[in-house]
Every structure is written in C-alpha cells, then in structure tokens.
Amino acid sequence: MVEPGVLTGHIESYVDTTRSPNEQAASLDSITSLVKNGLLTIEKLVREMEMYLTTTDSVIRARGTLLLAELLTNLALKPLDSVTIHSLIDFFANRLDIFFYQKDVMDSRPFYPVFDVVMAKHAVAADWRALRGALIGCLALLRRKSDAGMVSSIDAKAAAESYLKNLQVQSLGQHDRKLCFELLQCLLVSYPDEVASLGEDVIYLLCESIDGEKDPHCLMLVFHIIPALVQLFPDPSGSLASFIGPLFEILGSYFPIHFTHHIGEDAIVKRDDLSRALMIALSSTPLFEPSVIPLLLEKLSSSLPSAKVDSLKYLCYCSIKYGADRMAKHAGALWSSIKDAISTSLKEPMELSTSESIHGLGFQENEIASEALVLLETVVMQNNDLLLSLIVDDEDVSTIFNTITSYGSYKDVPLQGKQSLVDIMLLCLRNPSRDCFLNFGALYLCMELLAACRDLVIRSRELASNSISAHEKFCCILQSFYVSLIDALCSILATTSNEVAHDVEIYFRLKSLQILATFPEDLLPIPKNVFENILTTLVAIILVDFNQKFLWKLALKALVHIGSFVGGYESEKALSYISVVVEKIVSLVSVDDSSLPFPLKLEAVSEIGASGRNHMLKIVRGLEGAVFANISDCYVHGNVRSVEMAIQLLQFYSEKVIPWINETEGLEEILLRFVTNLWDHVESWISRDVQELFDAIMMAMKLTVGCCSEEIQDIILRKAYTVLSSNLSLLVNKSLSISIPVQLEESQLIQRTENISQRDELVLSLFASVIIAVQPRTEIPDVREILHLFLTTLLMGHVPSAQALGSMINKFDTKSKGVEISREFTLDETIDIIFEPKSGNTHNNGVLEGNGNEMGLADLCLGFVNNRQLQVHAIVGLAWVGKGLLLRGHEKVKDVIRILLECFMPDSSTRTSNLKQGSSENVPDQDLHPSIMKSAADAFHLLLSDSDDCLNKKFHAIIRPLYKQRLFSEVMPLLQSLIKKSDPSFSRSMLYRASAHVISDAPLIVVVTESKKLMSVLLEGLSIFSEGILDKDQLYNLLLILSGILTDKNGQEAVIENAHSVINCLTGLISYPHMMLVRETVIQCLAAMSELPHARIYPMRTKVLQAMSKALDDPKRAVRQEAARCRHACSPFNTSFLFCLDIQQGINCIEIRDFTRTKAFPRPAEKIVTTG
Amino acid sequence: MVSSLINANPVVYEKKERRVRGAPSDVDEYVVEPIDQQEFINHIRDIKDPEHPYSLEELKVITEDAIEVDDRHSYVRVTFTPTVEHCSMATIIGLCIRVKLIRSLPSRYKVQ
Known part of the structure; x- marks a missing residue:
C-alpha cells in the first residue's frame, strides 16, 4: 500500500497550478501506475482527494476533477467494478451542470458508502472550470469497452439527459466544444437506443449547438455526428423530417468548404477530408434531396473551379445515395449543367493537344471535365433511358461533338x-x-x-x-x-x-x-486489296520519307502494330502482310539500291521483326543471306565497299537477332544454321585481310556459339573440326609440335610465321572463336591435337589461339566425364604439356625428338631461344594461359607469375642455373631485350583486366570471385621487393610499369587501403605511362585510381605524406597532349588537393598556380573551365593579399568614359567601359 | 550611418537558361576549341552585385552580346550596363569583372 504522504504529494503537485506542465504530467503518471499496479484503489484515491473535489476554491476543484478524469482516461483498459463506475459516471454527469453546487442534491441521492462524504460537501457557485474535467471524465467512462466494465444503459441515459439539460455548447470555448461533440458522438455510437429514446430533443440540441460553428475540428465531428443521428431516426415522416429544414440551412451554408485563413496548426484537418465529411453528411438521408440538389446545381455555375469540382463530386455521390426515382426530376437540369461544364472545360485542351508527343494524344488533366464525365457516367448508369433521350434530343450539336468524343x-x-x-x-x-x-x-x-x-x-x-x-x-x-x-x-x-x-x-x-x-x-471485313493498299502506303513512307522523322517513326510504329495484330493467327491478312511488308523490308537489307540510310534500314528491320515470330524468322533468313552475300562479296570478289555493310549487318545480328533468338524458345536451329553456313562459306573465302570485318565475324561466331545449348555446340564443334582438319596444313603437319627446336634459325621461324596463309589464319581464328565460346561441359574432340595446334600457332603470334588455349584450360574439367580422351588427359597433364614438355609430351615424333632439346612455353619465355619475336609471343601466350588459370583459381598461376617476374631479372639465379643445365651454348649471355620486359609487364594487364574477347561470363568462363584481389595481394609485395632490389635501370622502370598495371586494374577499394605503400609506385607509374601515346588509356585509369584515393580519408593521409611528389607529378601531367580527359582529371585532382591541410599544401601553391595559368590556355574548353575553377580554389590561401594586388592593378588602368545613349542600349544609364 | 542604397529596388531579370553545349561524341583529341563569348559569360555571370544579392546576369548588367572576343589576337572587351545612372558602384563592378577575368584567362590576354 502506498503511504498517504506520497499520494498527497502527487495530488498536490498536480492540483497546484503554479507547477510546470511537466511536473503535473509526471505526478499524473505516477498515480496512474499506482492504480494500475493495484497499489491503490479508486475508492481510496477518491477518499484521499476528497478535499480537492469538494473545496470551495473553484480552481483547485477544477484541477481535482480533471485529475480524476485524466486518470480514468489512462485507465481505460483496467477493469473496474460496476459500483465504482456507477458512482463515477453519476459524479461526472452531475458535474456537467455548472450550477450543480447550488442545488441541494443530497436529498434525492441514494447512499453510497464511498462518495457520500465527498458529495455531501458540494459547494456553491457556477463552476465553468470544472466542466472540462467532467466532460473528459464522462467521455473516458462512456468509451469503456465491455470487458473492462461499461457504464450501464441507465447511467448512460442519465448522462445524456444531463448533457441535454445542462450544456450550452455554443457558449463554450473551442476545446470544450470539441469535447462536447466528442461526447455526443460517443453517446450516439455506443448507446444509440438510449439516445433515441430521448426523442427530438437531441436533434434540436444538435441544431442549436452547431449553428455558427467555425472550427474545422468541431465541424469534422459535427459532420460525422449527422449520419449517425440520421440513422437513429429512419422514419421519413418522423421526428427528423420536421428538423430537416433548419439542419440543411446550417449544413448548406458550409458548402463549398473554403478556409478563409490558413493557420499552421489547422493543417491537421485537411480541406478535402472536411469536404468529404460534409458530402457524406449531406447525402446521409434522401430527405435532404429537395434542397441539396438545387444548391449544388447552383454552385456548379460558380466561377470558382474548386467549387465546380466539389459540386460535381457531391452530385455524383448524392445521386447514388438518393436513388434514381428522386433524381429523375433533376435530370434535365443535370444534363445541361454537365454539358456546360464539359464543353467549357474542353475548349482549351483542344488547342493544347497540338503539343502532345507521339506516345498518345489525350487531353490535359482536366479535373472538371473528368469529374463531369464521372458524374455523367453515374447518372446514365442510374437512369439510362431518360438521360439518353435527353442527350439524343439535344439540339446543341456542336456541344455534343466535344462531349461525345470523350464520352465515347x-x-x-x-x-x-x-x-x-x-x-x-x-x-x-x-x-x-x-x-x-x-x-x-x-x-x-x-x-x-x-x-x-x-x-x-x-x-x-x-x-x-x-x-x-x-x-x-x-x-x-x-x-x-x-x-x-x-x-x-x-x-x-x-x-x-x-x-x-x-x-x-x-x-x-x-x-x-x-x-x-x-x-x-468479322465485323469489318476489309478486302484484301484495301488492306494491301494501307500497307503499301505505309511501306512507301518507310522507303521514301525518311527525312521526315516524325512521319517515318509513326509509320513504322503503325506497321508494327498492324503486324502484331495480324501476326497472331494465320489468315489472308497475315499472308498479305508478309508479302507486302516483310518481304519488302527484307529486300531492303540485301539490295543496296534505295537511298534509305543503312542505320534506318536496320531499325525498320528490327522493329518489324519484333512484331511477330513469323516475320522475324523471315527477316533472319533474309539477313543471313545478306550477311553472306556481303562477306563473300568482300572476301571473294574483293569488293571493299561491302565491308562497311557487312560489318554493320554482323553487328546488328550480334546485338539484336541473337538476343531475340535467345529469348524465344526452340529457335536454336537458326543459330546452328548460321554457324554451319559460316563454316561452309569459309572454304571459299580468299582473305583480303580486312581486320575489322574479320573481328566482326569472329565476334558473331563467338556470340552465336555462346548462346547455343551443349548439344548444338557439340555439332558445331565437330563441323568446325572437320573443316579445320581438311583445310589447315598445320594440323596435318605433325612435325610442328609444341616443342620448338632450339637450333632453329631466326630466319626459319620468321618464314614459318609467314607460312600460315591468310585463309588458314581465318579458319584457325574461327575455330579459336568456337573454342572460346563453348560451355565447359562441351566435349572438345582430339584435345591433344588441338592443344598442340594452338601452342604452335600462338608462338607465331596468333592471339586468338592464345585466347582459345586460355579458355580451354579455364574450362578443363578436372573431374572429367569418363570419356577416353579425358581420362588419359587431365588438366594437370595439359598444364604439364604447356610448361614442361618432356614429362607430358609422350607422342612426340619426327625430327625433333632426336634433338632432345624440347622446351616448354616457360623456357621460351625466359629466352632460351635467341629469338625475341618468339619470346614475346610466348609471353603473350603465357599471359592468356595464366588468365585462364587465374580465373578458375588454379595453383599453377603462381608459376606463371614467377616466370613473368623472372623475365625482369637479367641475371637471376634461376635463369643462370637453367642456362647452365640447358643449352647454354645457344644462348649468348645478353641482357634481356626491352621489348621482352615490356611485354612481360603488359602481361599483367592482360591477367587482370576484363576482356571482351574471351574468358568472360558470356562465353561461359569459370570465374572465381575475388580473383583480382587475390592476385593483387600476391603480386604487389613481390613486385615491390623486386623494385627495391633492382638498380635504377630500364628493368626498374619496367617493374614500375608492371605494378602500375596491377594497381590500375585491381579494384579501387583494395588499392585505397594499401595506398600508403603504393603511393610511390603509383606516381612512378604515372610518369612512365605519360611518356608515350599508346598508354593513354592506362594513364587515365591510373589517374582515376589516384583521384579515388584523394576522395578517401585513408588515402588522403597517404597523399599528405607525399604531397610534394604528388603535386610535382600532377603538374607534369597538365601538359599531356594526347588525352583531354587526363588533363581534366589532373586539374580536378589538384583542386581536390587544395582542400588538404594548409601546412602541407601551402609551399606548393605557387607551383600549382603557375601550372594553372598554363592550363587556362588549354585548347580544350572543359580543361580551361576546370583550370579556372581550380585556380579559384587555390587562391583563397591569401585572398586578401592577392586581391589587393589585383585592385591596385585595376585602379591604375580604369578610366571612365561617358557614352551618349544609343539605340542599341535603350536603358537609361551610362555605359561604362573599363579599359586597359 | 550607411547612406541608403543607390538603387534600392532594381529590376531583376530572369536568368537565361544556361545553354549546355552539345558535346560531340567522338571529338578529335587535338582539335582546338577557341574561347568564345559563352565561355566568358560563364566566368563572370555569377559575380554578385556589390549592393544586391543578385548576380550581374540577373540584373542584366552584362549580356552575352556586350562581350567582344578575338581569340586570335588575345583581346576581349566587356561592356557593361550599370542598373542606374551615375551608379557609384560602377567602378567596383568593373573591377570585379576585371579581376575575375584576369584570374580566369590565360596570361596572354589583355583585358579591356
């Protein structure tokens, strides 16, 4: 139990009006929790509060009542026994009477043990202040749910009576009025029968209390009360009917809802909500109909748009509620109003619509019109015949025009x-x-x-x-x-x-x-000739009017629509569509006679093709024909003009057709046909050495093969292999195996490189493309032969072979499928063949075997053969193989890296020992050639960068996640230690080059975390790349890394440490002539650096500003702009000083002249020119 | 006490839509883009008037037509129109433009 002192303290602090609201709320909370936890009963509390509830001081009494009321509100869910509730409701209901204390109520009151004492001492005087507490208390009690103990219906009725008898709502303050309405609403909802039994007094009271109400909150409540009230008196001729007139007078004056002034706090009640509530109130009983509809129709003709929209909405809602019979007599007036509303509001959009786009021509959003149409729809639904006869009989035809089109x-x-x-x-x-x-x-x-x-x-x-x-x-x-x-x-x-x-x-x-x-x-059987007439007209537009873009596009669109309409089913129309449109369009591609630009042709083809499966099939067929015609035109007849077209066609095929086939099921046959055709044609081609076309063919081949399923790939592969083996002299010539005889003279090798005829190269490259694109599970025939072939050709500098080899190794299934070849030929074996021929190469025959001087790729890379060309090719090959290994996360990639790194060391121990063991007499002791080191450095770029040509997702490569990060963390320390060891010679710069490749290709986030260690390498790399024009893209990439570091907090520290060298490096790059983006980025970097701490940056400022003044005269606009920005960013270091100087300069050379007014400068002011 | 503003209520014109140069997609790296009026106005349009919170462009003190540029002879002449007659701020505005241009142009230019 609670000590009385504590409780009194809480009560005291609540009742005391001098305390702050926070304190009062806190004491209320603590009392609430006391009661909730059962430490205090209501009875005991009331006893305790006796003094406050009955004192003659009206202020304290009001506070006391409020405390009890608030407490009950908080305790809405706490079960209370019926006696307590009865006593409390009685108490509060009586308090609604502000003159309660003047009456001698005690006579008629029954005896209640708890309250008698309290109530007996009721004092005198009108009690306005206590009213709020009484209202809140009543509300809290009446809102209680049955599970926590409800107020009995007798008590509720008594409360309602007290309400009716005592409350003068109009004379109360805003908050109290609101409480009154809430109380009434609560009574209507929870105790409808009791209220109804009170009869028309309730309606009277309501009319009285809402008259002149202006507060939005209260109005909202009132509008909610009215429908509830109407439900209580459903009898149309009953008590409600006599009050309809006054009630409408009161309600109607609020329409349309319009706020005279906007107050921030009132934003809680939105105009729309209020308007909606009023609408529901007005439509709550059909009895309102005779007065409401004329009012709404009258307001519809007002000039205020919002009033119009509101009227239309109300009309729509009311006509549903009031029912068809009642609305019938208003139909004529309604129709003319609707007609007016629509016609006046539609006039403007008719003119506006000219600016509409292709995609649809509609009216501008017009609320009035759309509301009117909704209303029209509603009334027509409701009263069809009447309205229609009205509409039909209407002679105002021009108005109908507008109305009906939208209506239609x-x-x-x-x-x-x-x-x-x-x-x-x-x-x-x-x-x-x-x-x-x-x-x-x-x-x-x-x-x-x-x-x-x-x-x-x-x-x-x-x-x-x-x-x-x-x-x-x-x-x-x-x-x-x-x-x-x-x-x-x-x-x-x-x-x-x-x-x-x-x-x-x-x-x-x-x-x-x-x-x-x-x-x-079936409804509109358009004859064939008419339909074809439409199509021919449209096709003619496509063919001729390509200069009118809009017309052309629309015509194409219309054709596509018609195409997809007829394409759905077989019919005469579909046939004529194909004969008129599709075939014409297809012929566009193959015949080069029309003046229609080629890109537009392709657009037309792809759009029409998209309209239906049959059309696309036809088009693809025609396209294939065109492709082959153009390619052979170029390769057989040597027609250079066809090259451009062939390339565009192939690109179109790769970009549009292949994805389309991919999406549509069951069309792989087409891909197969294309590839087979390609292979059939290859034999007849005599290469004219057109590299771009060749690349396009290879890309198309790769994509096509890549999209096929395994079975089809298998067929393609076999076909390819047949063509390859019948054509390629290399494959037949077994003497060319992977091992290159050491004693082979340089001249011989070069001769051999030239030996591959261009046609052989074509076939080989196409075959390589197939190999690159196959899925890992597709079985490659005769793996050993092919491996050897690729190894040989890659040494001749044939890059696709190297890529294919890399792809093969990447996709090699370690746990093979049990086929013979794979069983004896695993991945490890393959790798062995590549790296150490002696162990793996069992079948080697012919001349070379006798020599015993076979070498693997690895040895070749390290220069055992005195042929630089060969060595470079070997390194490139090794890089691609290494990439294949790297992507699948194979251990051997470390060996590849080791070999590549050894290429940088002219006298490393490995090499010398190898030399001694091996054929030292053939290799003169020489320094490594620059080109070899360079290609070794560039090999790192190959390893790390993403390639479009092969070894990517599209071509089914096996790619392990995070391979770049792994390689980066493996290679960078090695490179850095090598850099430290090597002397400042060429090889060192090449090491920097390799590191720069690694840095620029690795993910930025990895580099940023390591930025402190890498800064010097990065800067060195920048200066190396800036030397030549070939590395401009690399330079740009590296620069982007640097700017990435600059924006990172970690990276900024690294930059601050090296500020001097960074700025030196950057200012050097400002005049890089080969790429604008580089210059722009450099300046941006410098501007970003100006925000670093002054102490470090300040000494370099002059240098930056000097560089900027150079950059201000850059040939490119973007660079100049950046330079101006950077210069402004740099100058605030000493704005005052610089500005003084500038001002001094300026004043010396300013002279003010008067100009007479001229027509060119009509403004009445002097023109002032600053002159130097 | 600071004397009252010379032109307390200037006419504020709407800012002209900043034209975005259509960037040609494959520009030749070595083509020279000459400095033109538009580039100039970009430099000086945002200078604030000394006595109003509006930029010179908004007040139409400077317009694109009032700038003569001759890139080959490294010559530029900016004519500006103060908002009212006898504007005491004219020199200041002139100075602002001048300083801004000196800072934003290559040193070969003589600013007039």
Whole structure:
C-alpha cells in the first residue's frame, strides 16, 4: 500500500497550478501506475482527494476533477467494478451542470458508502472550470469497452439527459466544444437506443449547438455526428423530417468548404477530408434531396473551379445515395449543367493537344471535365433511358461533338448507351462533306470514334455475354464508309511528303489508318486489296520519307502494330502482310539500291521483326543471306565497299537477332544454321585481310556459339573440326609440335610465321572463336591435337589461339566425364604439356625428338631461344594461359607469375642455373631485350583486366570471385621487393610499369587501403605511362585510381605524406597532349588537393598556380573551365593579399568614359567601359 | 550611418537558361576549341552585385552580346550596363569583372 504522504504529494503537485506542465504530467503518471499496479484503489484515491473535489476554491476543484478524469482516461483498459463506475459516471454527469453546487442534491441521492462524504460537501457557485474535467471524465467512462466494465444503459441515459439539460455548447470555448461533440458522438455510437429514446430533443440540441460553428475540428465531428443521428431516426415522416429544414440551412451554408485563413496548426484537418465529411453528411438521408440538389446545381455555375469540382463530386455521390426515382426530376437540369461544364472545360485542351508527343494524344488533366464525365457516367448508369433521350434530343450539336468524343472513349458505359451515341456521331459525320475529313477536328473525331468502336467490340468480346453482331447499326454505317475513308487517308498520306503537314495531323491520319487496319475481321471485313493498299502506303513512307522523322517513326510504329495484330493467327491478312511488308523490308537489307540510310534500314528491320515470330524468322533468313552475300562479296570478289555493310549487318545480328533468338524458345536451329553456313562459306573465302570485318565475324561466331545449348555446340564443334582438319596444313603437319627446336634459325621461324596463309589464319581464328565460346561441359574432340595446334600457332603470334588455349584450360574439367580422351588427359597433364614438355609430351615424333632439346612455353619465355619475336609471343601466350588459370583459381598461376617476374631479372639465379643445365651454348649471355620486359609487364594487364574477347561470363568462363584481389595481394609485395632490389635501370622502370598495371586494374577499394605503400609506385607509374601515346588509356585509369584515393580519408593521409611528389607529378601531367580527359582529371585532382591541410599544401601553391595559368590556355574548353575553377580554389590561401594586388592593378588602368545613349542600349544609364 | 542604397529596388531579370553545349561524341583529341563569348559569360555571370544579392546576369548588367572576343589576337572587351545612372558602384563592378577575368584567362590576354 502506498503511504498517504506520497499520494498527497502527487495530488498536490498536480492540483497546484503554479507547477510546470511537466511536473503535473509526471505526478499524473505516477498515480496512474499506482492504480494500475493495484497499489491503490479508486475508492481510496477518491477518499484521499476528497478535499480537492469538494473545496470551495473553484480552481483547485477544477484541477481535482480533471485529475480524476485524466486518470480514468489512462485507465481505460483496467477493469473496474460496476459500483465504482456507477458512482463515477453519476459524479461526472452531475458535474456537467455548472450550477450543480447550488442545488441541494443530497436529498434525492441514494447512499453510497464511498462518495457520500465527498458529495455531501458540494459547494456553491457556477463552476465553468470544472466542466472540462467532467466532460473528459464522462467521455473516458462512456468509451469503456465491455470487458473492462461499461457504464450501464441507465447511467448512460442519465448522462445524456444531463448533457441535454445542462450544456450550452455554443457558449463554450473551442476545446470544450470539441469535447462536447466528442461526447455526443460517443453517446450516439455506443448507446444509440438510449439516445433515441430521448426523442427530438437531441436533434434540436444538435441544431442549436452547431449553428455558427467555425472550427474545422468541431465541424469534422459535427459532420460525422449527422449520419449517425440520421440513422437513429429512419422514419421519413418522423421526428427528423420536421428538423430537416433548419439542419440543411446550417449544413448548406458550409458548402463549398473554403478556409478563409490558413493557420499552421489547422493543417491537421485537411480541406478535402472536411469536404468529404460534409458530402457524406449531406447525402446521409434522401430527405435532404429537395434542397441539396438545387444548391449544388447552383454552385456548379460558380466561377470558382474548386467549387465546380466539389459540386460535381457531391452530385455524383448524392445521386447514388438518393436513388434514381428522386433524381429523375433533376435530370434535365443535370444534363445541361454537365454539358456546360464539359464543353467549357474542353475548349482549351483542344488547342493544347497540338503539343502532345507521339506516345498518345489525350487531353490535359482536366479535373472538371473528368469529374463531369464521372458524374455523367453515374447518372446514365442510374437512369439510362431518360438521360439518353435527353442527350439524343439535344439540339446543341456542336456541344455534343466535344462531349461525345470523350464520352465515347469511356469503356464502362453500358453498351446500348454507346450504340445510340455512335448513332448520333455518325449522324454528325454524314453531315460534313468529304473535304471536311481533311480538317483537323473531323480527323480527330474520326479517330476517336474508330477507337471507341473497336474498344467497344473488343470489350464486348471479353464480356462474352453480350456480343455484338455485324448487323448492329453502327457496324453497318462503318461498313458503308470505311473503304472511301481508307482511300482518302491513303491518298493524303501518299502526298504528305510534298506538303508541310502539321505533326498532329500526321498523327491522326496514321492512327486512323492503324485502327481501321486492326479492326476485328468479322465485323469489318476489309478486302484484301484495301488492306494491301494501307500497307503499301505505309511501306512507301518507310522507303521514301525518311527525312521526315516524325512521319517515318509513326509509320513504322503503325506497321508494327498492324503486324502484331495480324501476326497472331494465320489468315489472308497475315499472308498479305508478309508479302507486302516483310518481304519488302527484307529486300531492303540485301539490295543496296534505295537511298534509305543503312542505320534506318536496320531499325525498320528490327522493329518489324519484333512484331511477330513469323516475320522475324523471315527477316533472319533474309539477313543471313545478306550477311553472306556481303562477306563473300568482300572476301571473294574483293569488293571493299561491302565491308562497311557487312560489318554493320554482323553487328546488328550480334546485338539484336541473337538476343531475340535467345529469348524465344526452340529457335536454336537458326543459330546452328548460321554457324554451319559460316563454316561452309569459309572454304571459299580468299582473305583480303580486312581486320575489322574479320573481328566482326569472329565476334558473331563467338556470340552465336555462346548462346547455343551443349548439344548444338557439340555439332558445331565437330563441323568446325572437320573443316579445320581438311583445310589447315598445320594440323596435318605433325612435325610442328609444341616443342620448338632450339637450333632453329631466326630466319626459319620468321618464314614459318609467314607460312600460315591468310585463309588458314581465318579458319584457325574461327575455330579459336568456337573454342572460346563453348560451355565447359562441351566435349572438345582430339584435345591433344588441338592443344598442340594452338601452342604452335600462338608462338607465331596468333592471339586468338592464345585466347582459345586460355579458355580451354579455364574450362578443363578436372573431374572429367569418363570419356577416353579425358581420362588419359587431365588438366594437370595439359598444364604439364604447356610448361614442361618432356614429362607430358609422350607422342612426340619426327625430327625433333632426336634433338632432345624440347622446351616448354616457360623456357621460351625466359629466352632460351635467341629469338625475341618468339619470346614475346610466348609471353603473350603465357599471359592468356595464366588468365585462364587465374580465373578458375588454379595453383599453377603462381608459376606463371614467377616466370613473368623472372623475365625482369637479367641475371637471376634461376635463369643462370637453367642456362647452365640447358643449352647454354645457344644462348649468348645478353641482357634481356626491352621489348621482352615490356611485354612481360603488359602481361599483367592482360591477367587482370576484363576482356571482351574471351574468358568472360558470356562465353561461359569459370570465374572465381575475388580473383583480382587475390592476385593483387600476391603480386604487389613481390613486385615491390623486386623494385627495391633492382638498380635504377630500364628493368626498374619496367617493374614500375608492371605494378602500375596491377594497381590500375585491381579494384579501387583494395588499392585505397594499401595506398600508403603504393603511393610511390603509383606516381612512378604515372610518369612512365605519360611518356608515350599508346598508354593513354592506362594513364587515365591510373589517374582515376589516384583521384579515388584523394576522395578517401585513408588515402588522403597517404597523399599528405607525399604531397610534394604528388603535386610535382600532377603538374607534369597538365601538359599531356594526347588525352583531354587526363588533363581534366589532373586539374580536378589538384583542386581536390587544395582542400588538404594548409601546412602541407601551402609551399606548393605557387607551383600549382603557375601550372594553372598554363592550363587556362588549354585548347580544350572543359580543361580551361576546370583550370579556372581550380585556380579559384587555390587562391583563397591569401585572398586578401592577392586581391589587393589585383585592385591596385585595376585602379591604375580604369578610366571612365561617358557614352551618349544609343539605340542599341535603350536603358537609361551610362555605359561604362573599363579599359586597359 | 550607411547612406541608403543607390538603387534600392532594381529590376531583376530572369536568368537565361544556361545553354549546355552539345558535346560531340567522338571529338578529335587535338582539335582546338577557341574561347568564345559563352565561355566568358560563364566566368563572370555569377559575380554578385556589390549592393544586391543578385548576380550581374540577373540584373542584366552584362549580356552575352556586350562581350567582344578575338581569340586570335588575345583581346576581349566587356561592356557593361550599370542598373542606374551615375551608379557609384560602377567602378567596383568593373573591377570585379576585371579581376575575375584576369584570374580566369590565360596570361596572354589583355583585358579591356
């Protein structure tokens, strides 16, 4: 139990008005928790509070009552026994009477053990202040749910009576009024029967209390109360009817809702919410109808747009609520109002619509019109015949024009309604002469009508319950004129190219044609010749009018729509579409006679192709023909002109056709056919050495193969292998195995390189492309032969071979499938063959075996053969093989790296020992050639960068995640230690080069974390790359890394440490002539550095500013702009000083002249020129 | 006490839409892009008027047409129109433009 002192303290602090609100709230909370936890009963509390509830001091009494009320509000969920509730509600209900204390109430009161003492001492005087507490208390008690103990209905009725008898709502303050309304609402919702039994007094009281109410919160409550009240008195001739007049007078004055002034706190009650509540209140009983509808119609003609929208909304809602019978008598007035609203609001958009885009021509969002249409729809639904007869009888035809076109597009309107509308429209259509079709309005109408008819038909099909037969009136009318309409449109379109037509007109013409052409066939059987006429007209536009972009695009779009419409099923139309459109378009590609630009041709082809499967198949076939015709034109007849076209066609094939086939199921045959065709053709090609075309063919081959399934790849591979083995002298010539005889003279090797004929190279490259693109599971025939072949050719400098070899190794399945070849030929073996031929090369025969001087790729890289060319090729090959290993995360990649690194060391121990063991007599003791070190350094770029040509996701490479990070962390320490060891010679710079490659290709985040260690390497790399033009992209990449470091907090520290050298390096790069982006980025980096701490940057400032003044005169605009920005960023170091100087300079050379006013400068002021 | 503003309520013109140069996609690395009026105005358009929080461009003190540029002879002449007659701030504005240009142009230019 609680000590009395504590409780008194809490009560005291709440009642004391001098305490802060926070303290009061805290004491309320603590009392609440006491009661909640059962430490205090209500009875005990009331006893304790006796003094505060009964004192003569009205302020303290008010606070006391409020405390009890607030406490009850907080305890809404705590179960209380019925006696307590009864006593409390009685207490509060009595307190609603502000003169309560003047009465001698005790006489009639029964005896309650707890409250008698409290209540007995009630004092005198009107008690305004205590009213709030009483209201809150009543509300809290009446809102209680049954599970926590409700107020009994007798008590509730008593409370309601007290409310009616005592409360003068109008005279209270805003908050109290709100509480009153809440209380009333609560009574109506929770105890409707009790309130109803009070009779019309309630309605009277409500009318009285809401009269003149202006507060939005209170109004909101009032609007909610009215529907509830109306429900209580459902009898139309009963007590409510007599109050309808006054009630409407009060409510009607609020419409339309309009806030006279905006107060921030009132934003809680939105205008829309309030307006909606009023709408529900007004429509709550049909009894309002005679007065509400005239009011709304009157307000509809007001000039305020929001009032119009509101009226329309209310009308719509009310007409549903009031019912058709009651609304019937207003129909005439309604229709004319709606008509006015629509016609006035639609006039403007008709003009605006000219600016609409291709994608759809609609009216601007027009709330009034759309609301009016919604209303129209509602009333038509409700009272069909009456309204329609009204509409039909309306003589105001021009208004109907506008109304009906929009109405016509309304799909939800009942069918009969639509039909008769169509009748009217057609009636109107017949009136104007044929010429009228040409003008804008008629065209627009025409299109809308057609669209409406089509939608109507399609929808009725969907509903299936009420389908329309071809004998319906509108169909007959349509049938009677569509042929002439199509003819007219076609002839206009055919001549459009000569005249300057407005875009909108073109749009309507094409759209109408499109709609007519796509009309359901059974309703509008367009004859074949007419349909073909449409198509020919459109195709003619495609062929000729390519200068008019808009027309061309729309025509293409219309064709595509028609295509997808007819493409769905086999019919006469589909056949004529194919014969007229598709074949014409296909012939575009293959015949080079029209003047249509090639890219547009391709666009047309791809769009039309997308309209249907059959079309695409036809197009693909035609495209293939064109591709091969062009390629052989180039390769066989040596026609250089076809090269460009062939390349574009191949690119189109790779970019559009292959993805499309990929998405569509069951079309792999096409891919197979393409590839097989390619292989069949290869034999007849005589290469003219056109590298771009060749690349395009290879890319198409790779993509095609990459998209195929395993089985098809298998077929392709076999085919390819057959062609390869029958053609390539290399494969047959077994003497060329992987091992290169050491004693081979340089001249011989070079000779051999030239030995590969261009045609052989073509075949080989294509074969390599196939190998690159196959899936890992596809089985490669005769692996050993192919491996040898690739090894040989890569040593001749054939890069695709190296890539194919890398791909093979990447995809080699370590746990093989059990096929013979794979069983005896695993990945490890393959690698052995590549690196150490002696162990793996068992079958080696011929001349070379006798020598015993076979060497692997590894040895070749290290220069055992005195042939630099060969060595470079070997390194490139090794890099690709290494990339294949790296991607799959194989251990051997370390060996590859070791070999590459050894290339940098002219006299490393490995090499010397190898030399001694090996054929030292053949290799003169020489320094490594620069080109070898350079290619070794560039090999790191190959290893780390993403390649488009091979070993990527598209070509099914096995890629382990984070391989770049792993390699980076493995290689960088090695490189750095090597750099430390090596003397400042060429090899050192090459090591820097290699490191720069590694840094620029590794992910930025890894580099940034290591930035402190890498800064010197990075800067060195920048200066190395800046030497030549070839490395500009690398330079740019590296620079981006540096700027990335600059933006990172970690990286900034590293930069601050090396500030001097960084700035030196950057200022050196400002004049890099080969790439604008480099200069721009350098300046941006410098500007970013100006934000670093002054102490470090300040000494370098002059240098930066000097460099900037040079950059300000850069030939490129972007660079100059950046330079100006950077210069401004740098100068604030000593703005005051610099500015003083500038001002001094400026004043010396300023002279003010007066100019007479001239016409060129009409403003009445002097022109002042600063002159130097 | 600071004397009242010379032109307390200047006409503020709308800022002209900043034209974005259509960047040609594959520019030749070595083509020289000459300095032109637009580039100049970009440098000086955002200078604030000494007595109003508006930029010179908004007040139409400077316009693109009032700038003569001759890139080959390294010559530029900016004519500006103060908002009111006898604007005491004219020299200051002139100075601002001058300093800004000196800072933003290559040293070969003589600013007039």
